[in-house]
Amino acid sequence: MSRSVLVTGGNRGIGLAIAQAFAEAGDKVAITSRSGEVPEALAKYDVLAVRCDITDAQQVEDAFKEIEEKQGRVEVLVANAGITKDTLLLRMSEDDFASVLDTNLTGTFRVVKQAARGMLRLRKGRVVLISSVVGLTGSAGQANYAASKAGLVGFARSLARELGSRNITVNVVAPGFVDTDMTAVLDDERRAEILSGVPLGRYAAPAEIASAVRFLSSDDAAYITGAVIPVDGGLGMGH
Ligand code: NDP
Numbered sequence: 001m002s003r004s005v006l007v008t009g010g011n012r013g014i015g016l017a018i019a020q021a022f023a024e025a026g027d028k029v030a031i032t033s034r035s036g037e038v039p040e041a042l043a044k045y046d047v048l049a050v051r052c053d054i055t056d057a058q059q060v061e062d063a064f065k066e067i068e069e070k071q072g073r074v075e076v077l078v079a080n081a082g083i084t085k086d087t088l089l090l091r092m093s094e095d096d097f098a099s100v101l102d103t104n105l106t107g108t109f110r111v112v113k114q115a116a117r118g119m120l121r122l123r124k125g126r127v128v129l130i131s132s133v134v135g136l137t138g139s140a141g142q143a144n145y146a147a148s149k150a151g152l153v154g155f156a157r158s159l160a161r162e163l164g165s166r167n168i169t170v171n172v173v174a175p176g177f178v179d180t181d182m183t184a185v186l187d188d189e190r191r192a193e194i195l196s197g198v199p200l201g202r203y204a205a206p207a208e209i210a211s212a213v214r215f216l217s218s219d220d221a222a223y224i225t226g227a228v229i230p231v232d233g234g235l236g237m238g239h
Contacts, residue, residue: 004072005217006030008054008111009081010047011039013180014130017206018078018213023047025214028071032063032081054081054107055099064114073118076217079108080130082148084182086141097144104148109155116163125168126217129156130209131228133176133236149174153228160226169225171216176232178204199234 010031
């Protein structure tokens with residue numbers, strides 16, 4: 001059955017692969033990004049692209065109005081949008097810290113809050129948050145990012161408890177290193193260093209993250225909530 005799906009940051013990288021996977025399966029898919037453009041890879045599907053900066057509560061509210069009008073209440077939310085501003089602690093400005101938290105954690109809160117309203121009325125729903133292996137293991141130079149991604153775990157598990165009785169599951173996917181714009185900025189030395197810690201010896205393709213997200217959104221995962229699913233080639237060894 002075709003469901004109403006929203007993927008934040010669905011215009012590129014991991015979000016794009018997730019949007020593609022749901023569209024391919026016949027779901028009604030909305031994507032948000034700051035540009036609101038439909039990427040070339042989604043042109044063949046009937047995807048709704050909405051402009052929405054998740055750091056702005058009003059834009060999030062307006063985006064949900066548009067999505068609900070055009071494809072119905074969101075039944076599957078994938079909160080994927082995120083940023084990095086990497087630097088060592090003593091060089092990290094308060095803005096470097098606050099802006100990453102505001103996008104990755106508070107931005108996710110803004111989106112999930114809007115989605116939960118509709119899901120509570122529907123008495124069903126699937127929420128998947130995209131965290132990161134570094135939220136669980138920590139990462140030098142990424143204190144802001146790791147804090148935001150660890151925060152998503154506590155956030156998701158609290159909501160799993162709040163919303164479970166209404167047939168809404170809330171889970172976290174924690175990718176390792178994935179080939180996208182976000183990791184393209186890493187130099188060869190850093191890439192080699194990362195790969196030396198990955199038992200599978202390679203980065204993930206975005207579609208491999210999408211597979212886990214699709215599973216958590218499927219009927220087969222109806223009894224899974226509050227879980228953190230690593231998709232990291234073994235980098236975090238299950239954490
Ligand atoms: P990209 O940098 O390729 O894409 C980031 C996405 O987030 C874009 O769609 C971007 O939209 C959106 N976004 C960023 N800020 C905002 C904002 N303020 N409002 C709305 N949308 C915003 O990243 P990835 O695809 O690599 O990452 C996707 C998610 O996966 C992130 O949460 C990231 O932390 C996580 N992740 C990535 C890993 C990796 O190795 N790549 C590893 C682990 C986790 P726009 O086009 O408007 O900028």
